[in-house]
Amino acid sequence: MKDYGVFDILGPVMIGPSSSHTAGAARIGKISSEIAKGFFHKVTFNLHGSFAKTYKGHGTDRALVAGVLGMEPSDERIKDSLNIAKEKGILIEFIETDLGYVHPNTVKVDFHYKDRDDFYVIGSSIGGGNIIITNINGNEVEFSGDYPTILLKYKDQKGSISKISSIISNEDINIATMKVSREGDIATMVMEIDSPIEDKIIDNISSLNEIIYITGINPITR
Amino acid sequence: MFNKATELLNLCKEQNKKISEIVMEKEMKHSKISYEELIDKMNDILNTMVSSANSALDKEVISVSKISGGNAKKMETYKNKGNTISGNLINSAMARALSTSEVNAAMGRIVAAPTAGASGILPSALLTTRERFNLSNEDMIHGLFTAAGIGEIIAKNATISGAEGGCQAECGAASAMAAAAIVELVGGSVETSLHAASFAIINILGLVCDPIAGLVEFPCALRNASGVANALISADLAMAGIESMIPFDEVVEAMYKVGKAMPESLRETALGGVAATPTGEEFKKKNL
Ligand code: SF4
Numbered sequence: 001m002k003d004y005g006v007f008d009i010l011g012p013v014m015i016g017p018s019s020s021h022t023a024g025a026a027r028i029g030k031i032s033s034e035i036a037k038g039f040f041h042k043v044t045f046n047l048h049g050s051f052a053k054t055y056k057g058h059g060t061d062r063a064l065v066a067g068v069l070g071m072e073p074s075d076e077r078i079k080d081s082l083n084i085a086k087e088k089g090i091l092i093e094f095i096e097t098d099l100g101y102v103h104p105n106t107v108k109v110d111f112h113y114k115d116r117d118d119f120y121v122i123g124s125s126i127g128g129g130n131i132i133i134t135n136i137n138g139n140e141v142e143f144s145g146d147y148p149t150i151l152l153k154y155k156d157q158k159g160s161i162s163k164i165s166s167i168i169s170n171e172d173i174n175i176a177t178m179k180v181s182r183e184g185d186i187a188t189m190v191m192e193i194d195s196p197i198e199d200k201i202i203d204n205i206s207s208l209n210e211i212i213y214i215t216g217i218n219p220i221t222r
Numbered sequence: 223m224f225n226k227a228t229e230l231l232n233l234c235k236e237q238n239k240k241i242s243e244i245v246m247e248k249e250m251k252h253s254k255i256s257y258e259e260l261i262d263k264m265n266d267i268l269n270t271m272v273s274s275a276n277s278a279l280d281k282e283v284i285s286v287s288k289i290s291g292g293n294a295k296k297m298e299t300y301k302n303k304g305n306t307i308s309g310n311l312i313n314s315a316m317a318r319a320l321s322t323s324e325v326n327a328a329m330g331r332i333v334a335a336p337t338a339g340a341s342g343i344l345p346s347a348l349l350t351t352r353e354r355f356n357l358s359n360e361d362m363i364h365g366l367f368t369a370a371g372i373g374e375i376i377a378k379n380a381t382i383s384g385a386e387g388g389c390q391a392e393c394g395a396a397s398a399m400a401a402a403a404i405v406e407l408v409g410g411s412v413e414t415s416l417h418a419a420s421f422a423i424i425n426i427l428g429l430v431c432d433p434i435a436g437l438v439e440f441p442c443a444l445r446n447a448s449g450v451a452n453a454l455i456s457a458d459l460a461m462a463g464i465e466s467m468i469p470f471d472e473v474v475e476a477m478y479k480v481g482k483a484m485p486e487s488l489r490e491t492a493l494g495g496v497a498a499t500p501t502g503e504e505f506k507k508k509n510l
Contacts, residue, residue, distance in 0.1 A: 002378065006249045007263065009336045009373035009382075009399075010344075010366060013270050016326030017286070017438045019338050050436070057287035057437045057509055059329045079286075079329040127383065129334070 012129050015078045020105055021051070021058035024125025026078060027220055028133070029067020031145045032109040032121035034217050035136055042091035042112040043068050049104030051125075052096040064107060065092055072220050073129065102134070139188040140181065146219055147176060147192040152205070153213040156187040160210055167204045168193065186212070223248060225378050227416055227470040230371060234412045241402065241412055242364040245371035264363045267333050271322070271345035274332045278321035285327035287509055290439040294320035297447075308451075311350060315454060316447040318346035323443035336373045336382040339438045340396035342446030344369055347400035347453045351407050361407055368406045369399035372419050379471065380478030384431035385490040387481025393449040394429065394477060397422035400453035401460070410461055416470040418460035423473050425452050428480055430488035432495025435506040441496055 014023040033040075045064050047055055055061050059078070066081035069088070077084060085092050091112075099106055103124035111119045122135035132144055136151065143149050154160055161180065168175055174194040181188050197216035206214045224230040224244070233244045250260055277283070279298040284291035294317050300306065301313035322342035326332045335344045348365050351357065373382065373395055381387040382395045401418035410418075426449075434440045460466075466473070487494030496502050 003252075004374045004377045005252050006245060006367065006370040006374070007253075007267075009370045009377060010264075010267050010333060013267065013331065013333050014338065015329050016332050016338050016341075017329065019334050022329070023334075023338075054436045057289075057435060059286045062286075062329065074331060076331055127385070128337070 013074045014129065015063070015073060015076065016059075018058050019129040020125045020127050021054065021060045022063045022078075023073040023129040024105065024127075024131050025051070025060045025063035025107070026067040026071065026073040026075075027129065027131050027145065028107060028123035028125060029064040029109065030070060030072065030220060031067075031131070031133060031217055032123060033068040033070065033111070035121050035133070035151060035215055036109075036111040036119045037215065038111075038113060038116065040090065040111040040113050042093065044093040044095060044110040044112070046095045046097045046099065046108040046110065048097060048099040048102060048106040048108070051105050051107055055094065061094055064109070068109065108135075136188075139183075141188065141190050142179070143190050143192065145217060148195065148197045148219060149217045150189075150191045150193065150197060150202070150205070151213070151215050151217070152189040152191070152211065154187055154189070154208070154210040155212065156182060156185050157210050160187070160208075161189075163208055164189070164205055168201065171201055173201070224371075225375070227375055227474075230375065231412055231416065240364070240368070240406055241371050241415060242367040242406060245367040245374075249367075261363060264366055265359075268359070268362055268366060270331055270333050271335070272349065274322040274325040274330065274341070275318040275345040275349055276321060277330070278324040279317055283321075283324040283328045283330070285324070285437075285439055286329050287327070287435070287437050287439065289435070289437065289505060289509060290327060290443065291324050293443065294318075294324050311354060312451055312454065314353075315346050315350040315450045318349055319343055319446040319450040320443055322346065323439075323446045327437070327439045327443070335369075336377065336395050336399070337384070337392050339384060339433075339442050340392040340446065340449065342443070343393065343396035343449040343453060344400045344403070346446075346450040347404055348407075350450070350454065351404050355408060357407060365403040365407050368415065369403040372399045372402045372415075375470075376474055376477075380474045381481060387478065388429060388484050388489055389431040389445055390423065390426050390429040390477055391481055392431065393445045394423045394426050397426070397449045397453040397456065400450065401456040404453060404457040405460055408457070408461065410457075414460045417464070417466045418456045420466035420468060420470045420473045421456035421459050422452050423477050424466070424468070425456065427477060430484065430495045431490045432488060432497040433490065433492055434497045434502045435509045436490075436492040436497075437509070
């Protein structure tokens, strides 16, 4: 039996019309841009399944764009996000596509940059505003963004994991979950921790010389 | 802790407390927050509800898809003419439920209660009861906790999602939550709240989920209007002393089983019910 709290039943406070097609889409957009980082000048949303079929009527398009612009699911500017992106000079493109055997509400978000290579994030909206991120630039991952999450890519060396985790525990922070996968000698780590992520921790970990990429994502309040 | 209505009832009896009090205590323990924080959080929820339930009454709010909107205002205007069939209270309640539904479809801010599709029912039910009995803000907040407690029981033991259990799960849950809260607000007992919640679900047991073109607009807004009426009359039935022959926990289980037995075409896929009528299909073609 899944546990429910009062604010799982009354909430989220959100912009309509659909928790999965609007609120969840905004969360995917927001988390994707926090992962991709930097100044993108164009974003392409590759919409799959029900997202592809009903994105206009559900405002999924506006919610995704609002998300990549940093808005939260309860932000009343979501409705105008397409115009806001235009004012900021960010090009937006929607493509209806088939991403294969994935959840029906899935989107692949491609970020395009002038000064570096494209970067993509794939996420699914799995109901009630809940999401999972399943792929980051070709690295398969799985996390919900409900907890403070640290994403890492590093050159795997002896003791890397223990170095990283001791930095975390030195700050008196508890690691809730940790998943590591490896391709060649490059490892991807997704770590969920129990307290909000502070810049200090990200800075400390990134000072390790094996680190290729790191970002910390704090959950969107609900 | 409680998972079932029988457990909730026992806790209320042992401690001589209302549903709202037990739910608040449980929530403070569950999410480790203080009483003040809890009330603050619920107050935010209430404020969003009040605004969504009123903002489409005096201006036309049209949906993003442009296939619906403006009906809350029509309803309010009709009610104000004073010549309604079912009376001022029911008409006003329906107008407010339509208002939240329309705000939702127009990408305005709402509270999922328990879902976005059924978000019009609970705010309207509480505001209508407040107006009728001159209740306070604090009463409203208590009512919301009672409603949440009932919603938790349904979510834990069955489902509150139209895609899983049909509209009986979504609007059914919202009406049951509202009915139980209304009863507590007017001074009814815990048992009476549970009878009212049972009636609200039984009254629409089997209701399918068939949104036209897959959009949360038609028949969703209508079902929010009938859902709040259902909550109000269920509360009255129970306050009159009528008892549900089937206890609430069993009603919830029955609802879950009916939902499981529903074909997928009647569970938010827009492949059955009014969505699959020739006119429904026509809307779909034009809007997708
Ligand atoms: S018909 Fe379906 S989408 Fe519409 S309110 Fe009912 S459960 Fe929600």
